Amino acid sequence: MTKNIIxxxxxxxxxxxxxxxxxxxxxxxxxxxxxxxxxxYWEKSKKGTVTNIDGYFEIDPPSGHxxxxxxxxxxxxxxxxxxxxxxEINIILKEDLELQEVVISQRNPGTIxxxxxxxxxxxxxxxxxxxxxxxxxxxxFETNPSVDVAYSDATTGAKQIxxxxxxxxxxxxxxxxxxxxxxxxSPFGLDYVPGAWMEGIYISKGTSxxxxxxxxxxxxxxxxxxKPKTADVLSLNxxxxxxxxxxxxxxxxxxxxxxxxxxxxxxxSNDTKGHDNNDDAFLDYPKTTQLNLMNRWNYESxxxxxxxxxxxxxxxxxxxxDPKQITxxxxxxxxxxxxxxxxTKQAYVIGxxxxxxxxxxxASGSIHDQESMFDNKKYDxxxxxxxxxxxxxxxxxxxxxxxxxxxxxxxxYKELLETTNYNRREAxxxxxxxxxxxxxDKLILLGGLRADxxxxxxxxxxxxxxxxxxxxxxxxxxxxxxxxxxxANILAENNYLxxxxxxxxxxxxxxxEEAWNAGLNVTxxxxxxxxxxxxxxxxxHTNFLNQVVVDMDSDPHAISFYNLGDGKSYTSSSQIEVSxxxxxxxxxxxxxxxxxxxxDYTNPETGKVxxxxxxxxxxxxxxxxxxxxxxxxxxxxxxxxxFNGGGRMPTPDxxxxxxxxxxxxxxxxxxxxxxxxxxxxxxxxxxxxxDYRQNNPIIDAANPRSDNFDATMIWGPVHGRKxxxxxxxxxxxx
Numbered sequence: 083m084t085k086n087i088i089x090x091x092x093x094x095x096x097x098x099x100x101x102x103x104x105x106x107x108x109x110x111x112x113x114x115x116x117x118x119x120x121x122x123y124w125e126k127s128k129k130g131t132v133t134n135i136d137g138y139f140e141i142d143p144p145s146g147h148x149x150x151x152x153x154x155x156x157x158x159x160x161x162x163x164x165x166x167x168x169x170e171i172n173i174i175l176k177e178d179l180e181l182q183e184v185v186i187s188q189r190n191p192g193t194i195x196x197x198x199x200x201x202x203x204x205x206x207x208x209x210x211x212x213x214x215x216x217x218x219x220x221x222x223f224e225t226n227p228s229v230d231v232a233y234s235d236a237t238t239g240a241k242q243i244x245x246x247x248x249x250x251x252x253x254x255x256x257x258x259x260x261x262x263x264x265x266x267x268s269p270f271g272l273d274y275v276p277g278a279w280m281e282g283i284y285i286s287k288g289t290s291x292x293x294x295x296x297x298x299x300x301x302x303x304x305x306x307x308x309k310p311k312t313a314d315v316l317s318l319n320x321x322x323x324x325x326x327x328x329x330x331x332x333x334x335x336x337x338x339x340x341x342x343x344x345x346x347x348x349x350x351s352n353d354t355k356g357h358d359n360n361d362d363a364f365l366d367y368p369k370t371t372q373l374n375l376m377n378r379w380n381y382e383s384x385x386x387x388x389x390x391x392x393x394x395x396x397x398x399x400x401x402x403x404d405p406k407q408i409t410x411x412x413x414x415x416x417x418x419x420x421x422x423x424x425x426t427k428q429a430y431v432i433g434x435x436x437x438x439x440x441x442x443x444x445a446s447g448s449i450h451d452q453e454s455m456f457d458n459k460k461y462d463x464x465x466x467x468x469x470x471x472x473x474x475x476x477x478x479x480x481x482x483x484x485x486x487x488x489x490x491x492x493x494x495y496k497e498l499l500e501t502t503n504y505n506r507r508e509a510x511x512x513x514x515x516x517x518x519x520x521x522x523d524k525l526i527l528l529g530g531l532r533a534d535x536x537x538x539x540x541x542x543x544x545x546x547x548x549x550x551x552x553x554x555x556x557x558x559x560x561x562x563x564x565x566x567x568x569x570a571n572i573l574a575e576n577n578y579l580x581x582x583x584x585x586x587x588x589x590x591x592x593x594x595e596e597a598w599n600a601g602l603n604v605t606x607x608x609x610x611x612x613x614x615x616x617x618x619x620x621x622x623h624t625n626f627l628n629q630v631v632v633d634m635d636s637d638p639h640a641i642s643f644y645n646l647g648d649g650k651s652y653t654s655s656s657q658i659e660v661s662x663x664x665x666x667x668x669x670x671x672x673x674x675x676x677x678x679x680x681x682d683y684t685n686p687e688t689g690k691v692x693x694x695x696x697x698x699x700x701x702x703x704x705x706x707x708x709x710x711x712x713x714x715x716x717x718x719x720x721x722x723x724x725f726n727g728g729g730r731m732p733t734p735d736x737x738x739x740x741x742x743x744x745x746x747x748x749x750x751x752x753x754x755x756x757x758x759x760x761x762x763x764x765x766x767x768x769x770x771x772x773d774y775r776q777n778n779p780i781i782d783a784a785n786p787r788s789d790n791f792d793a794t795m796i797w798g799p800v801h802g803r804k805x806x807x808x809x810x811x812x813x814x815x816x
Contacts, residue, residue, distance in 0.1 A: 104140040105164065107171035109133050109152060114314065114814065115209050117175055118194075120154040125161065135194050135205065170382075172312060172815075192669065192709070193226065195605065195616065200518075200528045200550045201290060202560050202603045202620065204228070206283040213709060213720045214752060215767055215806050217321060217329055217351070219280070219305060220272030224752055225722050227659055227673030227705040228285060229303070231272065236779040236793045236800050237401040237415050239368045240269040240578040246287060246300045246622045246655040247677035247699065251575055252568070252597075254290065254298035257305045258391075260425060260446045261295060265493060266465045266574035267421065267450050274395055274421070276349040276374060278319040278331035278810075281306045288601040288622055289546045289564030292514045292530035293473065293485060296544040299566035299597050300624060310335040310345035310380050316813040323806035326355040335815070341383050349374035356404050359802055360775070362783040363408055364793075366801045368401030368415070385431035395421040401581075402457070403786065413786035415581060417454040423447070437477040444471045456580040457786070461499050463574055468492040483518040489534075499573060499586075508569060509537045526550040534567075539594040542567055560603040568595045570630040572643050579641055582781075582792040584634075587686065589644035596627040610662075618659040626651040629681070634697060634732035636685045638740075639789055649682030649691060667711045674704045695730050698745075698797050702727035718756040720767075725749050731795065740781050740790055745797040748774050762811040773803040 109117045116137025123130025124144045130151075133139045141150075153159040157175035164171070192210025195203075206226060214224040220241045223229040230244040243250035255263045255271065263271030283305055290302040308317075319331040329351040337343045354369040378391035397419045403412035425446035432439040451464045473487035490511045497504040512534030519527040528548040535541050546564030553559075572588055579586070601622035608615040629651045633642040659673040679696040704725035711718045728747045734740060754767030776798035782790040 105143055105150065105171075106138075106140045107173060108137045108312065109139065109154075109173045109175060110137055110312075111157070111175055112814070114312075114812075115207060117154055117157075120152055120175065123151050125149040125151050135197075174814075193671070195618070197558065197605075197607075198523075200526050200548045200560070201286045201562070202288065202601065203284060203286040206285070208281055211277050211280060211283070212756070212765075212810075213707075213718075214722065214754060215321070215323075215769055215804075216277035218273045218277055219275035219283070222277055222280070222283060224724075225671075225705075225707045225720075226285070227657065227671065227675065227703070228287065230700070230703065233367075233796050233800055234269060234794070235578045235581045236366075236796055237364065237368065237581045238269075238417065238578045239273075239370060239399060239401065241272050242269065243272070243303070244699075245285075245303075246599075246624065247653040247679045248300040248624060251570075252299040252566075252624075254294065254302045255305075256294060256302060258307065258389075258425070258427070259294070259304055260444050260471070261297070261469055261491070262423075262446070262448070264297075264467065265450075265495070265571045266452055266463050266577075267448075268575050269578055270397070270419070273372070273397075274374065275305055276329075276331050276347075278317065279307050279333060279347050279349070279376070281308045281313075287603075287620070288562040289548075289566060289599045291528075292516055292532040292544060292546055293471075293487065295489065295491065296512070296532060296534055296542070296565075296567045299568065299595075299599060300622075307347070307376075307378070308333060308335070308345065310343035310378060311337065312815070313345055314812045314814050316811075318811045319808060321806065321808040323804050325353070325357055325801075325804055327351070327353040327806075337815075342379070342381050344377065344379045347374075347376040347378075356406065357801070358404050358407070360778070362778070362780060363403050364780050364783050364786075365401055365404055368399040370397065370399050372397040387427075387429045389425075389427040391423075391425050393421075393423040395419065413457050415454070415456050417452060419450070419452045421448065421450045437479065439476045440474070442473045442475075444473075445469065452577075454577065454580075459500055459580055461573065461577055461580060463495060463497040463577075465574065466492075466494040481520050483520070485516040485518075486514065488513050493569075495571065495574065497573060504573060507537070510534050524552060530564075536569070536594065538569070542594070542596075556607045556609070558605045558607075560605075561601065563598070563600040566597055566599060570595055570643075572630070576632070579794055582641075582794050583639070583787070583789055584792060584794075585637075585640040587640055587642040587644075589642070591645075592630055592643065593628050593645050595629050597624050597629070598627070599624045613663050616659075616661040619657070621656045622654070624653045631681060631683065633683050635683050635692075635694065636687075636733075638733065638735040642686055644684065644686070646682065647684075649684065650693065651681040653677070653679040653696075667713065668709070670706075670708045672704075672706045674702065676702050697730050697732045698795070699729050700727045700797075701729050716758055718758070720754045720756075722752045723749060724751075726798070729797065731797070741795060745776075748798050750774060750799060761813065762809065764807070764809050766807045767805070769804045769806070770799055770802060775799045775802050 109120045111117055118135055120133045122139045122141055125148050131139055131141045150162040152173050154175055192207050194205045211222050216222045220231050223231050231241055234240040234242050243253055245253045286302040290298040313335040316334045321329040331349050333347040335345040351372045357366045359366055373396045376393040381388045399417040402414035405412045427444050429442040446469045448467045454461045469491050471489040475485045477483050492509045494507045512532055514532030516530035530546045532544045544565050549561045551559045603620040606617040629646040631644055631646055655677050657675040661671045663669050679699050681696055682691050682693050684691050707722040709720045726748050728745055731741055731743055731745055751771040752769050754765055756763055756765040779796055779800050781792040782788055
């Protein structure tokens with residue numbers, strides 16, 4: 083009985099639990115980046131393996147006493163003496179500088195395509211994050227061709243992700259593999275993850291695994307924070323720009339003993355200097371202050387592993403008219419947010435064989451409180467969330483794997499808009515099973531099925547299927563098809579729309595959103611001139627069976643939310659991406675994406691249905707990004723150009739149009755120079771080099787309390803060129 087209780091309470095963030103009788107560890111370079119493809123072998127027997135994309139390896143123990151050898155081109159070979167084969171080890175490779183000879187070592191890529199993953203996924207490493215002014219998660223996708231991030235309006239500073247031509251609400255956000263930043267936190271959640279805290283970002287397109295739930299309609303983004311066991315002893319990042327925005331990030335880790343470790347993270351940002359470069363009397367972006375603290379603990383003992391963490395965020399935003407210019411009764415927007423989070427992960431490895439078997443438990447809870455005033459409109463909301471997932475996974479052989487589990491997601495909203503109460507609750511228990519068939523790593527089939535019961539919508543079933551086939555080492559095919567569901571929380575997810583005089587119309591009995599997503603992908607890894615040319619082509623199509631339509635077209639003075647009903651809504655996204663290192667130390671990526679997103683809109687007065695492309699969505703996006711690191715990694719130069727296509731604006735008033743029917747294409751260029759020293763580096767960069775910005779982003783800014791005022795017609799940059807600089811300092815662990 084006691085054993086069963088222990089097994090029930092155990093949890094894991096990753097489901098790849100390796101056999102306990104192997105020697106396991108990680109290989110890093112001196113900048114703490116994982117070394118991919120390092121040779122690991124025993125000194126006498128020469129039996130060996132290589133590290134994977136995370137720098138991880140496992141190798142059978144030797145029959146007698148032998149040193150473990152670690153080698154990689156451009157680095158000194160390490161000889162490691164192991165007294166205890168049961169402990170996971172971390173190995174740091176140092177650059178080979180013998181006889182003052184310059185050794186040019188291969189750069190680890192910043193963005194890594196997950197070659198072994200069944201899903202089409204990429205990892206953005208910390209090195210890639212540092213290539214731009216990455217102060218937070220929302221700014222970490224500037225060099226990524228798949229994910230777009232843009233302001234939602236011109237006053238609150240809210241941002242949203244777009245993936246596969248769909249808004250960020252259709253992308254499941256995870257931190258440490260559990261759902262996070264849902265509901266009321268989604269408009270500003272991208273600002274709640276400091277860039278300096280992140281170890282990596284994992285992007286999966288299309289329907290994801292059923293393990294993490296039913297909400298991923300367009301894809302999934304998972305943020306992994308720095309791990310206490312492998313993180314630097316101390317890391318500092320100081321940032322400032324010419325707009326007087328200042329940030330301080332600090333994190334440190336402590337190995338208390340061989341089983342217990344902890345990490346403490348702190349962030350403070352201050353952006354309280356008002357700017358109005360277009361002289362419309364409105365601040366170009368809000369004045370903001372944020373305090374962000376996190377503490378996490380890791381414990382490992384034999385087959386048992388656990389993690390605990392807690393976090394607190396306090397943020398204040400003030401936007402709208404500049405009181406220095408409008409001294410009498412200015413139109414202002416004020417938001418004050420307090421958010422607390424806690425999570426735990428428990429995992430236990432069952433048995434001692436080579437085939438993995440584990441049981442795990444994830445649990446998290448959060449309270450998000452937001453008090454806001456949009457001029458004279460009061461909007462207050464508190465969201466409480468509880469999430470739990472119990473998982474069991476077993477490898478029956480190399481070919482057959484089974485994952486099963488139970489989950490529970492609970493949301494409670496206390497929501498007040500002016501005098502109207504929108505309080506509600508939803509509890510969703512569910513269960514899933516997922517089977518993986520692996521035929522000699524050439525053909526992999528992954529099928530999953532989950533069933534959930536919503537206290538608001540009843541029972542629903544989510545099937546998903548993924549296929550990976552690589553007939554050759556240089557050619558990989560992937561295909562996916564599956565369903566996704568989500569509950570639309572209208573005001574919580576779209577409260578930035580209150581920054582206008584539009585009337586909010588919310589239909590009764592909004593149904594659960596439901597969509598099919600299908601995708602095809604082909605990736606080529608072609609050896610050319612002793613280097614690898616990577617070409618990725620993909621196509622994804624999302625077809626909504628029901629969608630909560632956001633209608634800004636039927637009435638230029640109102641926004642209506644209603645069920646799609648018998649109408650049609652679909653989105654297609656095609657992309658081609660090419661990467662090639664033309665010479666040592668240089669990386670280059672070019673990509674081009676086409677979007678087509680169409681929906682039926684029903685005029686609430688006439689009942690007339692009109693099929694149109696969705697507004698404020700770019701028809702295409704191109705991206706080129708290049709990075710060069712000098713020999714020995716002393717200097718790094720980065721340049722990124724984003725080519726954003728035009729699109730359709732919401733339908734203007736036919737009698738007195740205040741905006742155009744379409745918006746034009748535009749280009750944004752960012753660059754950065756970094757100088758590296760032994761334990762610290764300095765960087766200097768520029769965002770929006772050519773100072774491009776949207777003209778008149780606020781409609782009728784001179785009359786903010788008129789029927790025409792609207793600050794949500796955003797399709798381009800709302801601020802001009804910014805020059806920034808900073809210092810990163812680390813005390814490495816090894």
